[in-house]
Amino acid sequence: MKRLRTAIIGLGRVGWQFHLQEAARHQGFEVAAVVDPLPERREEARAKFGAWGYPDHRALLAAEALDLVVIASPTQFHAEQALAAFEAGCDVFCDKPLAPSLAEADRMIAAAQQHGRKLTVYQPHRGRVETVALQDILRRGLLGAPYLMKRAEARYVRRNDWQAFRAHGGGMLNNYGAHYIDQLLYVAGSPAKRIRCVLRTIASLGDAEDVVKALIETESGVMLDVDINMAAAQEMSPWQVLGARGSATLDLGARAWRVRYYLPEELPPQELHEGLAAPGREYPRDPAIPWREETFPLANYAGVDFYEECYRFFALGEPPFVPIEASRELMRVLEACRADAG
Secondary structure (H helix, E strand, O other): OOOEEEEEEOOOHHHHHHHHHHHHHOOOEEEEEEEOOOHHHHHHHHHHHOOEEEOOHHHHHHHOOOOEEEEOOOHHHHHHHHHHHHHOOOEEEEEOOOOOOHHHHHHHHHHHHHHOOOEEEEOHHHHOHHHHHHHHHHHHOOOOOEEEEEEEEEOEOOOOOHHHOHHHOOOHHHHHHHHHHHHHHHHHOOOEEEEEEEEEOOOOOOOOOOEEEEEEEEOOOOEEEEEEEOEOOOOOOOEEEEEOOEEEEEEOOOOEEEEEEOOHHHOOOOOOOOOOOOHHHOOOOOOOOOOEEEEEEHHHOOOOOHHHHHHHHHOOOOOOOOOHHHHHHHHHHHHHHHHHHO
């Protein structure tokens, strides 16, 4: 098996808890080095993983011959670090969002092409088990044509870390919106056509938004409703999909999708009245619809192994699980959300 000499830039939450652990777990990656400004984090990585530590990406690239650089630093540093990695002859696996702005994302994409290097982005929600299960439900056609997909996250958090500051690329649009909007675009399978968005800062201790309300219409006509609220005292239903013949709701407690739908051949007839006088002065009533209900446990599905997909892309030349064009479309939508919110 070909092994990729890999460096992880950033040993914070996602860098330490996910990228470093997953790269070390997979036999196709040799974690040769890490980057973090805190010496105690570098020493911890050296002790646990045998990876040499550097205080910044410049020192890393000057000293190491690498195949792959994984960027898990705060968003504001992504472009600078990726450009340097490409110039050093490395491929790049970048955490989401790709960059703070579409212009910087385009610079990164252009640099990868200029240097003949590969670039993909960590968009984990498109590979989560609930996404895999939902795709199966949609393939079965139980809901009919989907017309609305809603993704929500709500709790009360007085944000007090770097994600609370606009200057660092923080805020819930970049943080959670980059997950949920990508997830919805992926499931809908269509680019965004119209985008409306409202951003508010309510409970956060910084200046970046902690409330996001976005409504996106895709080119195929599906409405994508994103509701991220970090100033809510009660939770919201996390995921709902509405189709012409039924709906699906994710039940996190039961770890299952609950689906309610009807079969067209079982639907009772309904007469259309064009006149302005309502028959019998009664409000319209639909005959009893023979609803069917099914439960799709998440235990029956498997999520995507992201680092296995990365290995296939970087080492074996297979198509990426997250095409860079999809990441650019996400960046375009995030930028349009900010512009519409004013």
